[in-house]
Amino acid sequence: xxxxxxxxxxxxxxxxxxxxxxxxxxxxxxxxxxxxxxxxxxxxxxxxxxxxxxxxxxxxxxxxxxxxxxxxxxxxxxxxxxxxxxxxxxxxxxxxxxxxxxxxxxxxxxxxxxxxxxxxxxxxxxxxxxxxxxxxxxxxxxxxxxxxxxxxxxxxxxxxxxxxxxxxxxxxxxxxxxxxxxxxxxxxxxxxxxxxxxxxxxxxxxxxxxxxxxxxxxxxxxxxxxxxxxxxxxxxxxxxxxxxxxxxxxxxxxxxxxxxxxxxxxxxxxxxxxxxxxxxxxxxxxxxxxxxxxxxxxxxxxxxxxxxxxxxxxxxxxxxxxxxxxxx
Amino acid sequence: xxxxxxxxxxxxxxxxxxxxxxxxxxxxxxxxxxxxxxxxxxxxxxxxxxxxxxxxxxxxxxxxxxxxxxxxxxxxxxxxxxxxxxxxxxxxxxxxxxxxxxxxxxxxxxxxxxxxxxxxxxxxxxxxxxxxxxxxxxxxxxxxxxxxxxxxxxxxxxxxxxxxxxxxxxxxxxxxxxxxxxxxxxxxxxxxxxxxxxxxxxxxxxxxxxxxxxxxxxxxxxxxxxxxxxxxxxxxxxxxxxxxxxxxxxxxxxxxxxxxxxxxxxxxxxxxxxxxxxxxxxxxxxxxxxxxxxxxxxxxxxxxxxxxxxxxxxxxxxxxxxx
Numbered sequence: 001x002x003x004x005x006x007x008x009x010x011x012x013x014x015x016x017x018x019x020x021x022x023x024x025x026x027x028x029x030x031x032x033x034x035x036x037x038x039x040x041x042x043x044x045x046x047x048x049x050x051x052x053x054x055x056x057x058x059x060x061x062x063x064x065x066x067x068x069x070x071x072x073x074x075x076x077x078x079x080x081x082x083x084x085x086x087x088x089x090x091x092x093x094x095x096x097x098x099x100x101x102x103x104x105x106x107x108x109x110x111x112x113x114x115x116x117x118x119x120x121x122x123x124x125x126x127x128x129x130x131x132x133x134x135x136x137x138x139x140x141x142x143x144x145x146x147x148x149x150x151x152x153x154x155x156x157x158x159x160x161x162x163x164x165x166x167x168x169x170x171x172x173x174x175x176x177x178x179x180x181x182x183x184x185x186x187x188x189x190x191x192x193x194x195x196x197x198x199x200x201x202x203x204x205x206x207x208x209x210x211x212x213x214x215x216x217x218x219x220x221x222x223x224x225x226x227x228x229x230x231x232x233x234x235x236x237x238x239x240x241x242x243x244x245x246x247x248x249x250x251x252x253x254x255x256x257x258x259x260x261x262x263x264x265x266x267x268x269x270x271x272x273x274x275x276x277x278x279x280x281x282x283x284x285x286x287x288x289x290x291x292x293x294x295x296x297x298x299x300x301x302x303x304x305x306x307x308x309x310x311x312x313x314x315x316x317x318x319x320x321x322x323x324x325x326x327x328x
Numbered sequence: 329x330x331x332x333x334x335x336x337x338x339x340x341x342x343x344x345x346x347x348x349x350x351x352x353x354x355x356x357x358x359x360x361x362x363x364x365x366x367x368x369x370x371x372x373x374x375x376x377x378x379x380x381x382x383x384x385x386x387x388x389x390x391x392x393x394x395x396x397x398x399x400x401x402x403x404x405x406x407x408x409x410x411x412x413x414x415x416x417x418x419x420x421x422x423x424x425x426x427x428x429x430x431x432x433x434x435x436x437x438x439x440x441x442x443x444x445x446x447x448x449x450x451x452x453x454x455x456x457x458x459x460x461x462x463x464x465x466x467x468x469x470x471x472x473x474x475x476x477x478x479x480x481x482x483x484x485x486x487x488x489x490x491x492x493x494x495x496x497x498x499x500x501x502x503x504x505x506x507x508x509x510x511x512x513x514x515x516x517x518x519x520x521x522x523x524x525x526x527x528x529x530x531x532x533x534x535x536x537x538x539x540x541x542x543x544x545x546x547x548x549x550x551x552x553x554x555x556x557x558x559x560x561x562x563x564x565x566x567x568x569x570x571x572x573x574x575x576x577x578x579x580x581x582x583x584x585x586x587x588x589x590x591x592x593x594x595x596x597x598x599x600x601x602x603x604x605x606x607x608x609x610x611x612x613x614x615x616x617x618x619x620x621x622x623x624x625x626x627x628x629x630x631x632x633x634x635x636x637x638x639x640x641x642x643x644x645x646x647x648x649x650x651x
Contacts, residue, residue, distance in 0.1 A: 043515070192602075195587075217587030217594075220591045256589065259544070267520075267548070269516060270517075
């Protein structure tokens with residue numbers, strides 16, 4: 001495997017709250033190779049967003065971040081603000097669900113892209129920045145880019161705003177683009193367009209893309225590798241085909257079984273609900289909801305280990321599979 | 329033929345808004361729903377799908393008489409709801425209920441869950457022991473009797489949605505409008521609520537109007553499906569016909585845009601990428617409303633609005649050049 005461009009090791013994020021310590025991320029390991037499109041999937045509260053906000057240094061001061069985040073070999077956890085500012089938007093960019101709150105309502109979109117360019121490329125002239133902005137708008141599929149560059153965010157539709165935000169994020173040709181639920185607020189026909197733009201950026205510039213989403217369909221469409229998160233841990237990872245074809249972790253299987261699909265009369269929900277992260281389970285986070293759970297599951301936190309062509313954090317995976325095989 | 333439980337006839341709803349033209353405020357009309365007709369049979373489910381601005385939620389609110397139509401009528405059990413007096417409508421509301429999308433906003437945070445569920449019983453002066461009925465309803469939706477004493481903040485999203493459903497069921501309605509009832513829920517929780525809707529219908533026999541943007545959930549739950557775009561029905565019919573043999577280009581495009589959770593299928597699929605966004609309902613395109621994004625559009629599409637026509641596969645669609 002190629003050297004990873006972003007490498008996260010044993011990342012922990014805790015928030016001090018009046019009710020106690022909220023453990024949002026509890027030891028996440030992730031590797032993103034140059035140019036790959038990796039999907040991170042999980043439900044609300046699984047820690048998928050917080051992991052990457054921590055990597056970007058975008059969490060509020062009350063968040064305690066420990067572990068390691070290496071971007072091209074440089075440690076970002078504990079790096080000073082100056083250094084982080086110079087990295088964000090140049091080496092690593094992030095886009096969010098709501099493009100309107102990522103744009104300044106009183107500046108023309110072209111000027112906002114220029115600002116992004118000039119804040120990292122000090123020698124770039126205004127004229128050069130302006131023409132580069134128009135090129136970027138064209139690249140993300142905005143028609144009449146030279147006219148649109150002079151307009152304000154409110155003059156754009158939701159899908160077009162997300163394109164503008166992508167143009168800003170890739171302005172300095174970053175190595176990593178983190179997209180946190182970039183299409184969740186959009187209609188499906190517009191979602192298809194935005195996913196295509198993201199794929200185009202990845203292919204054209206070799207940008208490594210991390211796509212954070214709860215939508216397994218989106219993952220199936222664009223990701224090459226998948227990381228499944230639950231209760232602040234990654235619980236399974238592997239190639240996209242392997243995950244969808246023969247996932248090993250009971251949570252991933254449960255998630256796939258709960259989706260409505262052809263030829264299924266009755267959905268299979270996962271019983272119960274995610275754990276309270278103020279008092280997370282001592283063992284496997286999924287154990288309280290898992291139909292295969294045994295006392296040993298609650299003994300200690302399971303780590304990822306190889307299982308066939310996947311990595312899984314289920315300690316009983318062999319047993320479960322032999323059980324399933326004898327049943328059928 | 330016996331009369332359908334619900335018949336919606338040429339429903340139109342326009343909203344007046346004030347827009348800014350330079351420094352001047354001008355009145356504009358948003359055509360949220362423009363001539364929608366359909367029927368819902370007893371014990372059946374009609375799914376309404378569409379993107380934002382398609383008017384699907386407005387249709388739900390018009391059925392409930394939470395909004396009054398600009399023109400057109402809603403017939404419930406053969407009676408035109410717009411002709412009913414306030415008192416008559418109040419009595420009829422027993423049979424017509426709604427569940428909203430946001431389980432956080434639709435429950436009063438200061439009322440216990442039991443009081444919220446009992447409120448419709450009180451309002452409708454239902455005789456008998458209300459607390460027994462509340463227990464029965466809680467159990468019906470998969471919650472426990474002692475949940476009645478708790479407050480909404482003590483519940484998860486899925487549980488709150490179940491409380492909303494219990495409240496809607498309190499008066500044994502014959503029709504429930506479900507307005508995006510599972511879109512705020514995580515998939516693993518969503519499946520349980522979808523199952524609950526199916527079970528309740530099998531047991532109690534009510535009809536549903538299921539409004540959602542998620543096509544796969546609608547396919548799972550509905551008997552018939554209406555596809556809306558910019559305030560009009562583009563295609564309506566039995567769900568298998570609509571999903572397997574879509575005849576309207578918009579339905580085709582919409583179905584091809586939905587990502588399916590199967591990487592092999594995703595790679596081999598032929599996808600139709602629609603250009604641009606949904607036009608503004610303030611100034612919808614002439615003729616067929618979909619023509620500005622349609623790859624089949626020709627001159628006639630701008631001049632003449634297509635009618636809903638019965639196709640050989642069993643559904644109706646409004647297109648001059650159907651698939």
